[in-house]
Structure formats: structure tokens, C-alpha cells
Amino acid sequence: MKFPIKKEIAVFYSPDDIVATSKLSDLDFLINIFHEKYPQIQVILQTVPYNLLIYDDNKQNIETVDESYTNEINGRSLWKLLQLGENYEWITLGNHGYYHRPPNGSRTDHEFNPIYDPQALKYEYCYERLNKARQAYANIGLNNNEILLMRFPGHKYTSEALRALRDLNFLGFFQFTPDYHEKWNNLMDGNEFLGIPTILLIYFYHNKSKIQDFIEGKVEIYNFFDHFWEMAESDNFDVFCNVINALIDEYGEKIWWCSPIDLACRLYIERNSYFATLTNSLIEIKINKWDTRWKSSNITIKIEFTSRKNLKVTSPNKEVHYVTERVNYFEGICWVEFQAVPGIKLNLSFQ
Numbered sequence: 001m002k003f004p005i006k007k008e009i010a011v012f013y014s015p016d017d018i019v020a021t022s023k024l025s026d027l028d029f030l031i032n033i034f035h036e037k038y039p040q041i042q043v044i045l046q047t048v049p050y051n052l053l054i055y056d057d058n059k060q061n062i063e064t065v066d067e068s069y070t071n072e073i074n075g076r077s078l079w080k081l082l083q084l085g086e087n088y089e090w091i092t093l094g095n096h097g098y099y100h101r102p103p104n105g106s107r108t109d110h111e112f113n114p115i116y117d118p119q120a121l122k123y124e125y126c127y128e129r130l131n132k133a134r135q136a137y138a139n140i141g142l143n144n145n146e147i148l149l150m151r152f153p154g155h156k157y158t159s160e161a162l163r164a165l166r167d168l169n170f171l172g173f174f175q176f177t178p179d180y181h182e183k184w185n186n187l188m189d190g191n192e193f194l195g196i197p198t199i200l201l202i203y204f205y206h207n208k209s210k211i212q213d214f215i216e217g218k219v220e221i222y223n224f225f226d227h228f229w230e231m232a233e234s235d236n237f238d239v240f241c242n243v244i245n246a247l248i249d250e251y252g253e254k255i256w257w258c259s260p261i262d263l264a265c266r267l268y269i270e271r272n273s274y275f276a277t278l279t280n281s282l283i284e285i286k287i288n289k290w291d292t293r294w295k296s297s298n299i300t301i302k303i304e305f306t307s308r309k310n311l312k313v314t315s316p317n318k319e320v321h322y323v324t325e326r327v328n329y330f331e332g333i334c335w336v337e338f339q340a341v342p343g344i345k346l347n348l349s350f351q
């Protein structure tokens, strides 16, 4: 149920560090080389609203940075273009902390690393910091409902930072997981928070790890990470092409070139849905805990059955945000597509 029907692996690219001083020409490689060659690959760019790593104090804050120093699109205009622009449907914006490093720390410290800033152990501190990022996005005209994933600076975080993320409407974060599978991180309040595995492209750039190891390790989620400028350096893009081509050779049509938010929605639904056989002829599907602020997601439930004649789909609670359903038949397999919305409940009956 995790992936769309007949898809076995999910692939996308999630580079970090779009900042207030980023210009459109900084993305030349991504837009003109990468996207030209692989238009099917969805990209999520992690943004830092107030990056203290920038030396010039006047250029750190996306809300106040002066965009007039150059004629090309930069700063707020660039962030808005990337999120809302017509030719950029293949790009999503994500978050990458607020300051990137603690306000009182050194350049190499990371914002939510408790070794450098013990305040990162406190929920209130994490919430306040990440909420500032939310406010910055709203203030510059971005749609916060589409900024649902993030990567922590330096990949360093605390459990309370995860709880703050969850409370600030994030669906998940990019995490290192030893088996490259999704991870449900336990929060202090008993809930869970989604970690989507990350694969470091630097492994491949430095030839330390070969794509075949991942393929043979049966990795399902290929979330490729670097800093967006790194792929353009030396022969890194050739290496990346080899990796993608190896996946295409191995999986072909079985690759889901997913939007990372769609992937997160599917993982979440898979974790929170209820699927039961009520009688021999009745299956009930229910999704719990859907958050109305999240975008809806098209979900496919696959049910194998022999007769194509007598399947009926009904919803006992049509009044509760029930949207669409469609029954499909292909090669003896039936599946149902519907929109995941709050309170959805479907009955599939075989008569």
C-alpha cells in the first residue's frame, strides 16, 4: 500500500541551504542541466529564513534582505518563484531550521544540537525557533501548508525539536536511518513523528559506496541529499547520472518519481489507517488522525480478487468529507482510488 500500484521504489532529490542571498543564477545548474536531463525527478529545496552563517548581517534575514543589489531574481522573490512559479512545479520548498546555528554559537555549531545549545532540549525553545521560520514564510507570502518537510542543520536534533515540528504542522523530517527505511520516532507525548531516510550523494561522489549495494540491500526510498551546488562540481553530475541510470536499469517503470510530500502522506496514511475484513464479503478501510491542514493525497488501495463483476464501493459516512472513488481493473487486479481526507471510511463489498 505504500507506493502507487506497480511501483517499487520512490526517488527524489532534497538539497539544502537556500538562503536570503540566493539568486536565480545560483540555480542555473539545477534548472538548466539537472531538470533538463531528469524532468521526472521532484526536488525539495531546504530553506533557512535567517541564516547566521552569512557574514553580512544585513543579508541574513529573508524578511528584510535588500533585493535591489542585482537585477536578477533573488531573496524573497526567488523563494516565491520556486514555490508558486508556473515552471517550477517540480520544486517544493522545505525548511532547514531558522538560524542554522545557535545565536550564541560558532559557525560550525548547529541550531538544534544540544551539545552546542542545551536549550534545544527544551520544547518551548524549539517551538519558538521553528515558529519564527513559519512566521517568516507567512510574512514573505509563501504558503505554509506546502512547507511540510525539513532537514535539521547538521542533521542534529532533539526529541523535543521533533515534537515542536509536529505541533507546527510538519509531516516529517529527513533523517539518517541505518536501514534506509522510514522511521517512526517516538515523542515524549506518546505520539510518533515520521523520519524519511536520507542517502548522502557524497558517498557516491567519493566512490565510497556503490549504488548496487543499495539496490541489493532492497532500499525502497531513494532520497538523495547534497548541497545544491555540489552536484555541479567536478564530475559529480556524471556520478549522479550513473546512479539514476542504474536505478532505471534495475527498476524501470517500477520507479515512483514522487513528490516528497506525497510520499510522506502515503507513509503517514499507511501507518494510521485501519483495514479490516468484516465478513467474507466486506472490507472496511478507515484513515485516522488526518490533519485538515495537510493537503489531500491520492491513495490507492490494492485488493486482489477474482471476479470483476460484483464489487461495490460505498461510503457509510459520505457526509464526512468523502470525495471521490474509482474502481479500476487491470490484469485481474482491482484497486480503488480515493482522496485521503479527514474521517474517510470506505466499505468495499463483494456481492
Ligand SMILES: [Zn+2]
Residues within 6 Å of the ligand: 016, 017, 096, 100, 153, 154
Ligand atoms: Zn545546512
